[in-house]
Amino acid sequence: MIPRAWLNTAVVGLAVGLAGYAGFAWLTNRPEPPPPSASTPPPARSPAANLLTLTVPPMTLRTITGQSLRVPAAPVTVLYFMSAECGSCIGGERQLAALAPKLPAGTQLISVDVTPETDPATMVAQIARAVGAHWPQAYATLPVIQAYRVGSLDQVAVVTRRGQVVYDGPQPSNATLLRVVEATRTS
Numbered sequence: 001m002i003p004r005a006w007l008n009t010a011v012v013g014l015a016v017g018l019a020g021y022a023g024f025a026w027l028t029n030r031p032e033p034p035p036p037s038a039s040t041p042p043p044a045r046s047p048a049a050n051l052l053t054l055t056v057p058p059m060t061l062r063t064i065t066g067q068s069l070r071v072p073a074a075p076v077t078v079l080y081f082m083s084a085e086c087g088s089c090i091g092g093e094r095q096l097a098a099l100a101p102k103l104p105a106g107t108q109l110i111s112v113d114v115t116p117e118t119d120p121a122t123m124v125a126q127i128a129r130a131v132g133a134h135w136p137q138a139y140a141t142l143p144v145i146q147a148y149r150v151g152s153l154d155q156v157a158v159v160t161r162r163g164q165v166v167y168d169g170p171q172p173s174n175a176t177l178l179r180v181v182e183a184t185r186t187s
Helices: 004-028 087-102 121-131 142-147 174-186
Strands: 059-063 068-071 076-082 108-113 137-139 155-160 164-170
Touching: 059 142, 068 108, 076 087, 076 174, 087 108, 087 121, 087 174, 108 121, 121 137, 155 174, 164 174
Parallel strands: 076 108, 108 137
Antiparallel strands: 059 068, 059 137, 076 155, 155 164
């Protein structure tokens, strides 16, 4: 008879493998944007932005406790796209826990788990408690992933109340992220 622990490990491994394959398939099959024509001027870049300026509509996230959370809702919203099964994401949560007390009052900080099918709420909550992440933990939906153009884990988006994404890229240092948030609040 196969020990139950081995069976559980095999099932979890299979689920993670399938999720990874699905993510890879999704990323490799995304349509590429058309190349700019000679008559089309390049899109404007925000001074604080890592990527092209992007505006997203208001959306509702479901937190791990089942509550609805509107984003963006504060003068500045910081979204951290992560997965509870990602080692670097746990480090990213820990990094944000050190930053959170320094953020200007009213800044909305939300961790968004992009693999809700494999990350139960209890796991996400346990990690949040362990690293001191005392802000909402929510699950991503496909419309959120598409709107914010999430292409990797440890991705951060800084968004104004009007939905303008002023930073969208890899998690920067806390000093850089704080500068972006403060510059966004004053603009």
